Amino acid sequence: MRLKCIVCGYSHVPLICQEIPNKHREEKPPDKRVERKNDHTMTNQTLTTHVFLQTLRLSLRGNKGIRSVKGLVDSGSQRSYILRSTAATLNLKPKRTEKITHCLFGGTQVDNTHYCYDITVFRGNYSITFEVLDQFCICNDVATVFYGPWIQELRIADIDVSDVGESGLIEVLIGADVAGLFYTGRRHKLKSVLVAYETHFGWTMEGKVPTQSSLSMLTxxxxxxxxxxxxxxxxxxxxxxxxxxxxxxxxxxxxxxxxxxxxxxxNEEGRYEVRLPWLEDHPVLPNNLETARKRLAGTLKKLAKDQLISRYDEVFKK
Structure with missing residues (x-):
C-alpha cells in the first residue's frame, strides 16, 4: 500500500510534510456556516437513562447435555418460555401443544400455538423443574450489568451478580408462574435506585441508572x-x-x-520514544476489568471440574 500525504499529496507521512507551515499561514476562507436563528430554532435535549432488568445465567439440562443460557425474570408474564432453537439444541421432547391468546401492550391480541416442555434448571445440588412454552423469538438482546459505581458497592456487600459481560439473546423467560421459586428472600438496596435480589442461581439486579460516555444517548x-x-x-x-x-x-x-x-x-537503551497521538474529545473507554475477572473465574471453575488445572499449569511452566 502506497503512502499519500493528506496535505500535499506526495508519498510520505503528514508528520514530515514541509508544506504544513506554509499552508498554515494562508488566510482561511470566511466561515460560511448558516447563522443561527434563535427565533426559528428551539432545541430540547434530554439525557436518557438505562434500566437494568433481572437477568441470570442459567444451566439447563437436556437430552443432549447441559447448556448455559441467559434468562430473564419477568413477573409481567403469566407463563414461562424457552427459545425454540434452544429446545431443539437440547433435544427436548414436547409434552403437548397449547393454543394461547397473548394480550400485548396496547391491547393487541395475538393467537399462537406453542409446544410445551419440562425443563430443569440447576446450580450445584439445587434444581428446579418447571413447564415452559416454546417461542421463536422471546425479545431482543438485553444488556447485562455493565461497569459503574454500583460495581464497587456490590463488591463491598460481597454480592456476585450472576449475569455480567456482553449483551446477549434471552433464551429462557421466567414468568410469574415460577418466578417465586427462584428467590431466596434476600435483597440489598444500593445507594442509587438499584436493588439486588438473591436467587438460588445467583444474584440479579434491577433499577435505573444514568448512562455515560458511549452508553449515553442524547434525544x-x-x-x-x-x-x-x-x-x-x-x-x-x-x-x-x-x-x-x-x-x-x-x-x-x-x-x-x-x-x-x-x-x-x-530512552536508556538508545531508542526513540514518542507518545501515541490520541484523538481529542474521544469518549472514555469502558473498564472491562470485572468482565475479565468473571471470565477468568469461569474458566478456572471449568478447569477444576475437569481436573485440568495441573496440566495447564505444567504447560505454562515450560
Missing amino acids: TVSMLSNPTITELWQLDVLGISDPEGRKSKEELAMAARRMFEETVQM
Missing part, C-alpha cells in the same frame, strides 16, 4: 419554522457540533507533528 427534538434544505443539513442549527468539522485535516496533521516534536525522546 434532540427540533422545531424549525419553514426550514430550507440547507438549514436542515447544518448540524449546528440543531445544537450539534460535528467532531469531523472541528479541525481540518491540515490542522490535525500540524497538531500531530507538534506533539511528535514535543514528546520525542531517547
Whole structure:
C-alpha cells in the first residue's frame, strides 16, 4: 500500500510534510456556516437513562447435555418460555401443544400455538423443574450489568451478580408462574435506585441508572419554522457540533507533528520514544476489568471440574 500525504499529496507521512507551515499561514476562507436563528430554532435535549432488568445465567439440562443460557425474570408474564432453537439444541421432547391468546401492550391480541416442555434448571445440588412454552423469538438482546459505581458497592456487600459481560439473546423467560421459586428472600438496596435480589442461581439486579460516555444517548427534538434544505443539513442549527468539522485535516496533521516534536525522546537503551497521538474529545473507554475477572473465574471453575488445572499449569511452566 502506497503512502499519500493528506496535505500535499506526495508519498510520505503528514508528520514530515514541509508544506504544513506554509499552508498554515494562508488566510482561511470566511466561515460560511448558516447563522443561527434563535427565533426559528428551539432545541430540547434530554439525557436518557438505562434500566437494568433481572437477568441470570442459567444451566439447563437436556437430552443432549447441559447448556448455559441467559434468562430473564419477568413477573409481567403469566407463563414461562424457552427459545425454540434452544429446545431443539437440547433435544427436548414436547409434552403437548397449547393454543394461547397473548394480550400485548396496547391491547393487541395475538393467537399462537406453542409446544410445551419440562425443563430443569440447576446450580450445584439445587434444581428446579418447571413447564415452559416454546417461542421463536422471546425479545431482543438485553444488556447485562455493565461497569459503574454500583460495581464497587456490590463488591463491598460481597454480592456476585450472576449475569455480567456482553449483551446477549434471552433464551429462557421466567414468568410469574415460577418466578417465586427462584428467590431466596434476600435483597440489598444500593445507594442509587438499584436493588439486588438473591436467587438460588445467583444474584440479579434491577433499577435505573444514568448512562455515560458511549452508553449515553442524547434525544434532540427540533422545531424549525419553514426550514430550507440547507438549514436542515447544518448540524449546528440543531445544537450539534460535528467532531469531523472541528479541525481540518491540515490542522490535525500540524497538531500531530507538534506533539511528535514535543514528546520525542531517547530512552536508556538508545531508542526513540514518542507518545501515541490520541484523538481529542474521544469518549472514555469502558473498564472491562470485572468482565475479565468473571471470565477468568469461569474458566478456572471449568478447569477444576475437569481436573485440568495441573496440566495447564505444567504447560505454562515450560
